[in-house]
Amino acid sequence: MTTSSTGHDITPLKPERIAQLSEGFTPEEKHVILHQGTERPGCGVFLDNKQKGVYTCRLCNLPLFDSGAKFESGTGWPSFFQPYDKQHIRELVDDAHGMRRVEIRCTRCDAHLGHVFDDGPAPTSLRYCLNSVSMKFVPATTKTP
Ligand SMILES: [Zn+2]
Numbered sequence: 001m002t003t004s005s006t007g008h009d010i011t012p013l014k015p016e017r018i019a020q021l022s023e024g025f026t027p028e029e030k031h032v033i034l035h036q037g038t039e040r041p042g043c044g045v046f047l048d049n050k051q052k053g054v055y056t057c058r059l060c061n062l063p064l065f066d067s068g069a070k071f072e073s074g075t076g077w078p079s080f081f082q083p084y085d086k087q088h089i090r091e092l093v094d095d096a097h098g099m100r101r102v103e104i105r106c107t108r109c110d111a112h113l114g115h116v117f118d119d120g121p122a123p124t125s126l127r128y129c130l131n132s133v134s135m136k137f138v139p140a141t142t143k144t145p
Contacts, residue, residue: 004087004107008062013109021059021109032133033059036103036112041076044132053139054084055130060109062088064135065128071121073129080128081120089128091116104128 004010013021022034031037046055055065055078063084073079083089090110092103104113113134120127 004085006063006085006088008085008088010062010087010107012107013060018059018109029058029133032131033111037131038114039077039131039133044076044078044130046078046130046132046135046137047076049078049137051137051139053137055080055135055137057088057106057109057111057113058134058136059111060106061136062106062108064088064106064113065130067140073120073127075129077114078130078132078135079120080130081124081126083128089113 001009002011022030025033028037028039032039052067054063054067056063065080066084069080069082071079071081088107090105090107092105094101094103094115102116104116105111106113111134112131114128114130117127117129118125
């Protein structure tokens with residue numbers, strides 16, 4: 001078992017398990033998550049979400065981004081300046097469209113998440129541009145003192 005610095009199991013899932021997890025997905029969800037598609041800008045359910053919590057992988061629930069790292073990028077896709085744990089996100093260089101883009105995927109299940117660009121805000125100068133479809137949102141529970 002491989003464990004990330006934040007204590008999550010990041011052992012890659014077997015293809016059979018990934019197929020099982022994606023069984024209930026719509027064709028659009030499968031297109032984005034399993035075949036590196038991109039949802040239309042401005043339509044994602046998490047674009048204007050301002051609640052506190054953690055965004056997890058839609059497929060395998062691995063925490064990907066904390067709401068505290070979300071910012072308004074004006075691109076039409078939910079954007080973050082840093083991941084929950086760098087080890088939870090795998091980067092792949094994509095030269096397919098005549099320009100260099102860095103694709104981001106979930107380390108554990110290989111789900112396509114979006115792309116990362118280097119024009120983000122301080123302190124990281126990174127902009128993780130996400131498909132809402134690739135994520136789930138887990139609201140922070142209000143702790144009683
Ligand atoms: Zn995943």
